[in-house]
Amino acid sequence: MDQTSILPLLGSSGTFLPVKGHTTMASVTFDKATRIYPGATKPSVNQLDIEIADGEFLVLVGPSGCGKSTSLRMLAGLEDVNAGAIRIGDRDVTHLPPKDRDIAMVFQNYALYPHMTVADNMGFALKIAGVNKSEIRAKVEEAAKILDLTEYLDRKPKALSGGQRQRVAMGRAIVREPQVFLMDEPLSNLDAKLRVSTRTQIAGLQRRLGITTVYVTHDQTEALTMGDRVAVLKDGLLQQVDTPRNMYDRPANLFVAGFIGSPAMNLIEVPITEGGVKFGNSIVPVSRDALATAAANGDTTVVVGVRPEHFDVSGATSKDGVAVTVNVVEELGSDGFVYGSTRVGGEDKDIVIRVGGREIPAKGSTLHVVPRAGELHVFSKSTEQRISE
Ligand SMILES: Nc1ncnc2c1ncn2[C@@H]1O[C@H](COP(=O)(O)OP(=O)(O)OP(=O)(O)O)[C@@H](O)[C@H]1O
Ligand SMILES: [Mg+2]
Numbered sequence: 357m358d359q360t361s362i363l364p365l366l367g368s369s370g371t372f373l374p375v376k377g378h379t380t381m382a383s384v385t386f387d388k389a390t391r392i393y394p395g396a397t398k399p400s401v402n403q404l405d406i407e408i409a410d411g412e413f414l415v416l417v418g419p420s421g422c423g424k425s426t427s428l429r430m431l432a433g434l435e436d437v438n439a440g441a442i443r444i445g446d447r448d449v450t451h452l453p454p455k456d457r458d459i460a461m462v463f464q465n466y467a468l469y470p471h472m473t474v475a476d477n478m479g480f481a482l483k484i485a486g487v488n489k490s491e492i493r494a495k496v497e498e499a500a501k502i503l504d505l506t507e508y509l510d511r512k513p514k515a516l517s518g519g520q521r522q523r524v525a526m527g528r529a530i531v532r533e534p535q536v537f538l539m540d541e542p543l544s545n546l547d548a549k550l551r552v553s554t555r556t557q558i559a560g561l562q563r564r565l566g567i568t569t570v571y572v573t574h575d576q577t578e579a580l581t582m583g584d585r586v587a588v589l590k591d592g593l594l595q596q597v598d599t600p601r602n603m604y605d606r607p608a609n610l611f612v613a614g615f616i617g618s619p620a621m622n623l624i625e626v627p628i629t630e631g632g633v634k635f636g637n638s639i640v641p642v643s644r645d646a647l648a649t650a651a652a653n654g655d656t657t658v659v660v661g662v663r664p665e666h667f668d669v670s671g672a673t674s675k676d677g678v679a680v681t682v683n684v685v686e687e688l689g690s691d692g693f694v695y696g697s698t699r700v701g702g703e704d705k706d707i708v709i710r711v712g713g714r715e716i717p718a719k720g721s722t723l724h725v726v727p728r729a730g731e732l733h734v735f736s737k738s739t740e741q742r743i744s745e
Contacts, residue, residue, distance in 0.1 A: 381410040381446075382411075382445055382535035382536055382568045383407065383409055383410045383412075383443075383444070383445055383568065384406075384407075384414075384431065384442075384444055384570065385406070385407050385441075385442065385443040386404040386405060386406045386407075386427070386431070386440070386442055387405065387440050387441040387442065387443065388403040388405055389401065389403070389404045389405075389427070389430055389437050389439075389440040389441065389442050389450075390403055390438050390440050391426050391430055391435055391436065391437060391438055398592070399438075400423045401423040401426045401589075401592045402423075402592040403439075404423075404440070404589075404594055405594065406587055406594065406597055408570065408585075409568075411567070411568055412584045412585065413559065413562050413563070413569045413571065413583055413584045413585075414571070414583060414586075414597075415572075415573060415578070415579040415582055415585070415586045416428065416570065416571070416573075416587050416589060417572075417573055417574065417575070417576055417586055417587070417588055417589070417615075418574065418588055418589035418590055418595075418615070419590065420574060422589040422591060422592065423589050423591075424540075424572040424573075424574070424589060425540055425572060426592075427589070428461075431457075431459070431536075432457070432459055432461050432538055433449065433452060433453055433454035433456075433457050433459075437450050444458065444459070445535070457536075458535040458536070459535065459536040459538055460481075460528075460530075460534040460536075460537055460538070461529070461537075461538040461540070462525050462526055462528075462529050462537070462538070462539040462540070463525070463540050463542070464540055464542060464545065465545065466513075466521050466522060466542075467525075468513040468521060468525065469513075470512065470513055470514060472512070472513075473509065473511060474500075474505060474508050474509050474511055474512075474513070474527075475493075475496050475509040475510065477513065477524055477528060478496045478500070478524060478528050479492040479493070479495070479496045480528065481531070481532050482531060495531045496509070496531055497509075499527040499530045502530065502561065503524075503527050503530070505524065505527060508520060508524075517550075518545055518547070519546055522542060522543065522546060522554060523554075523557075525542065526542070526558070526561070530561075535567070535568065536567065536569070536570065537562070537567050537570070537571075538569075538571075539569065540572045541572055541573055542571075543555060543558075543578070544573075551578075555581060555582055556581075558571075558582065559581070571583070576615060576618065577618055579600070579616075580600040580604065580616065581600075584599070585599055586600055586603050586616075588612050588616065590611050590615075595609060596612050603616050604616060604617060606742065606745075607621075607661070607733065607742065608741065608742050609735065609741050609742060610623060610659060610661075610735050610740040611740070613661045613742075617663060619664050619693055619708045621661045621663050621664075621733070622661065622662045622663075622664065622705075622707050623659050623660075623661050623735075624660050624661075624662065624700055624701060624705055624707075625657050625658070625659050625660075625701050625737065626657060626658065626659075626700065627656060627657050628647060628650055631647075632647075633658060633732075633734075635660070635677050635700065635726060635727060636676075636678030636679070636700055636726070637676060637677060637678070638676050638677045638726045640727050640729060641729050642658075642734055643745060645743075645745075646658070646734045646743045646744045646745075649743040650734075650737070650743060653737070653738045654738065655736060655737045657701065657737050658734050658735065658743070659735040659736075659740075660727065660732050660734055661732070661734075661735060662727045662731070662733070663731070664693060664708045664709055665710040666727060666732075667709050667725040667727060667728065668725065668726050668727075669709060669723055670723070670724045670725075671724065672721065672722040672723070672724070675724070676725075676726045677724055677725050677727070678700045678724065678725060678726075679698060679723070679724055680694070680697065680707055680709065680722065680724070680725055681697050681720070681721075681722055682694055682695075682717050682718065682720060682721050682722070683695050683696055683697060683719070684719070685718075685719060688713070689713055691710055691711065691713050692711050692712075692713060692715075693711075694709040694710075694716075694717060694723070695707075695708055696708075696723065698725075707725070709725055
């Protein structure tokens with residue numbers, strides 16, 4: 357981190373002590389990094405390949421057990437790497453002990469020392485490192501200012517709210533001025549509302565500090581809202597790493613398509629027909645290339661993905677697309693989600709459709725829906741990979 361990137365942090369005293377003045381770039385590289393736990397039959401993390409730029413906020417996301425924490429712990433040096441390598445900047449850290457990696461980790465359970473004050477908790481790592489008292493105090497006070505914890509410095513953790521404790525845990529990481537922050541589900545102990553405000557604070561703070569950050573969550577909304585880029589893992593295998601926008605607009609396979617987005621993308625198997633796919637009474641155009649790829653895979657059907665906001669909706673008298681029976685309506689004011697059932701491609705299917713806030717249909721009524729041309733995601737039935745542009 358250079359001097360300029362830390363300037364906005366300086367309080368009036370100007371003593372945030374950017375003393376370390378890192379000269380190396382703190383990019384992070386997972387180079388086919390693999391972790392096989394003793395006795396396991398398959399890798400928990402399998403040839404993970406990601407390059408994280410200096411200053412980037414990368415979010416690792418995926419369902420429980422997909423290998424997120426294992427990946428982070430390999431980077432922290434808390435877990436052996438069985439094959440491949442991990443680099444921070446130009447340094448190969450694959451076999452370095454955690455203390456030599458210049459990282460700071462924030463865990464889900466903040467693990468604050470209950471008998472120490474907030475200030476002592478925040479300064480503890482520096483004390484262990486032999487930093488002198490006045491320097492520790494200065495760093496702690498600056499971090500407290502950034503985190504809005506100044507008035508709590510003399511309290512014990514038990515006298516703090518969950519969100520405040522979480523900030524103390526952040527403070528403990530910040531005072532160390534590491535090259536890389538690692539965070540493993542740091543918000544999961546907070547209630548829903550606090551989680552939303554704290555995630556904004558963390559993302560904002562990371563941007564101001566400019567410290568390369570790898571952040572783990574199982575929550576795709578958190579991933580999309582916080583990350584510069586998002587890496588989706590499943591069963592130890594990287595599925596896609598991309599910006600939130602691209603992840604949403606161009607999911608690489610069926611898994612990512614279903615995982616990213618809330619409510620989830622509708623994934624519907626439909627027959628291929630001349631120039632497109634047959635969606636009930638309508639034919640929705642699909643690119644020639646996509647159809648050729650499907651044919652080359654020997655498929656007569658494809659799975660189309662339609663986001664809830666990408667249907668054209670008409671009333672019961674319409675003949676377009678498929679008829680949907682409205683089962684449940686979620687009204688959100690500005691818009692609403694219709695949870696319905698339909699029959700498409702010879703199968704009964706649940707379907708979610710977003711409608712305008714003033715166009716909410718009655719429960720039990722019938723709608724006709726057809727995917728908007730150009731908004732269709734097409735996946736191979738046999739390979740599950742994206743085949744549309
Ligand atoms: N110490 C261990 N010994 C053996 N297997 C382990 C160990 N730790 C994790 N695993 C296995 O490795 C896989 C990945 O675990 P990991 O903790 O990385 O998942 P995760 O993505 O962090 O999940 P969660 O969202 O539940 O925290 C799981 O199948 C898990 O059972
Ligand atoms: Mg985990």
